[in-house]
Amino acid sequence: MASVLSLLRAGGKFLRHASWRYSSNDVTAFVENRTMKIYNGEKAPPGLFSSAEIEGRITKLRNYMQQEGLAACLLTSIHNVCYYTGGFIYCAFGRPYGLLVTPEKHVSISALIDYGQPWRRSLHDNIIFTDWKRDNYYRAVVEELGDTRGAIGIEFDHMDLQRFKKLKDHLPHSNELRDICEATMRMRMKKSNEEIAAIKNSAATADIGARACVEALGENVPEYEVALAGTQAMVRNIAKLYPDSELMDTWVWLQSAINTDGAHNPVTTRKIQKGDILSLSCFSMPQGYYTSVERTMFLDHCSDAHLKIWEANVAVHKRGLQLIKPGVKCSEIARELNELYAQFNLLKYRTFGYGHSFGVLCHYYGREAELELREDIETVLEPGMVVSMEPMVTIPEGQPGAGGYRELNILVINDDGSVDDITGFPFGPEHNIIKK
Template sequence: MLEKMLAGVSRCSGVSERARGVVAATAAAWQRCSRCVSSNDVDTFRDTATMRMPNGVKQSPGLFSAEEVEGRVNRLRHHMEQEGLAACLFTSIHNVNYYTGGFTYCAFGRPYGLLVTPEKHVTISALIDGGQPWRRSPQDNIIYTDWKKDNYFRAVTEELGTTKGKVGVEEDHLSVEGWAKLQHHLQGATLTDVSQAVMRMRMIKSKEEIAVLKNSTATADLGAWACVDALGEGVPEYEVALAGTQAMVRRISELYPDSELMDIWVWFQSGINTDGAHNPVTTRRIQKGDIISCNTFPMIAGYYTSLERTFFLDHCSDAHLKVWEGNIAVHKRGLELIRPGAKCSEIAHELNELYAQLGLLKYRMFGYGHSFGAMCHYYGREADLELREDIDTVLQPNMVVSMEPMVTVPEGQPGAGGYRELTILVIHDDGSVENITGFPVGPNHNIFKK
């Protein structure tokens, strides 16, 4: 088995010698413990707290090169050295994803993690997932069994060994219970927050990340066009959403044939269902004259982008048109304001003034935009890169942000409904700003007669 696993690793391009050594050690450990794991002795089986399961061969790096992932980890280790951290234990989906280059765990009530020390890089997963976490981890993986309380924390302790000192954790993700259990099990360690520091690292995108986000944004455009094709009088929201989702799944499978397909979805809302940005798809049937919000979300190995556009079927009333054009005016001005050196809060303040002049500020729903990358509606967010009044982050090259103003006019008033336009922009090293969203905006394009 060991020979097969090492041969599989050798076929993966860009795998470092250190990673090959880790895989060899892991495979040998699996050989040593395999008899124990497969034991039919009840006591032996029950007392197994941790194990290795390097099942199959390592997957190819997927979206990112081995050098890209190693660079992220090296920057983290540099930060650890500067801050005197002996280790970092990441528990959130977004940071586990970011520092592995694509492993996106599915918790279902079980804790997961990634432990990074100056020497180790090991994911911590539940046995229910078998060997998949190992296959998607660039280096090591340890599995814990869940038929004895706190085996997850035993796995962390086992991997840390005699390590003492400061251990970085994510205060914005770790529960009070998890914090207490870590403190109990990690005798001699001091827990300290690293969530804000690593979030700031993630806010600056590499060339490889920007390439993935461009492909994802183009996929979102494609999903929206599929929704347009499926749109029609009497068609339920869910049928249109299904068409968009299918188109994006198929496109992602073509772009990244080694990727895992999960959490790719469409929110296609009509009528009163447009009043909230995250309202679920329903069985409501679309009627002529309806205001529609088309929202497509391709997720590629945990990397998220989106497209959001206001549509109308067949016609748009004068009252709706007035609100729609007002929101588009704010959207266009927002696109002009995104540039290096601009402060998030100042962008928000200026757009507030424009909304007020248009009489629409009282209908505003949320911030004007946000960052993209390793994030999702189920998990993380780069909160320091939100275009809001309470965020003073200065925009820099290699940030990827959206402009997405939204207003909702309550039901029963002229122009009732939610209006939202989301466009994604990349700030480049030379100071230029690239609009990477291709789907058109506004009434000249998005009133569909069918």
């Protein structure tokens, strides 16, 4: 008798083809299959990091679990799953995903739609849940937990109330659920040598993207054409640097005129004109590791009103670069730069914090909130941290110098206390009034 899988490979024709023989029991058995393990192919070669690097992260997590009396951790965010598997970046598309870590196990949890790829990109094991019945994800979690009893760490900032309740309802031993989001965030905030090396490569790739964008700039060139040129240049460089890595999410925002008012405004079809204020952001993303270079530019010429504001913002940027050093609080940097903006009468136009951490994050996911340069963050800068300096002001439409002004450089705080600015693309009016 033909198996159900054989029938499915035939494109479903078994329902219409009299020569096929099948049993309803085969179909029932198939849809009752709630979890499975598929080891398709071989484990992927290391992308950005060595196995020793990832094992070190897992060991730190397990040490934390032991100290806090946690029997297991169920990580559910894209950034933590990527960080602790070594390169599995899931595409949720409405489905829950996760990584279960116990003292003995390290198992990523993925949907059947991804087949063998999550296992190939995870350092250790993987379990798959099917779509055939509701909540098979939670059954996969319970299956891997087995007889595990005790508190389970989860990410409160990522799990919504519905999924929290479902997880609680499915656990067989009434396990206590504790929040680990801040603890894991603090583990990610201090980078290893391998991470810093990857971040430096990524920052250099962003510089390549920025140069490609400048080459593509021109009168009547649409924003999206400039963005495409930068994206292609970065993707190709990442592929050259890391031939065994995945390529996902590298992108460019090139905004012009009024479109520059927001830092995260999308690319449009607007055609760039001479005299336009431009905001260029090139985001290099090798396997989940985010870096960027962001620059204010003008095509052909810059008005006196625009130049005055631009020069003031550059002065704030330069002072901010000087302030980033070990032993300084994030809040102290923000307060001093506020005073400088106030001297320029621009403080009321400031739009967000002065910088943030880098690592496993993206515009769609991930944020190390305790390493942002804001007035309400008391974190002290330490060696191993990587932060940006990126002051921005927006002048409303209709006022002299209207538009958004933003510069971004990435800085690495070294073990010896020195600070490296790893962004190479120049900033300021002397470099970025682009003549074509």
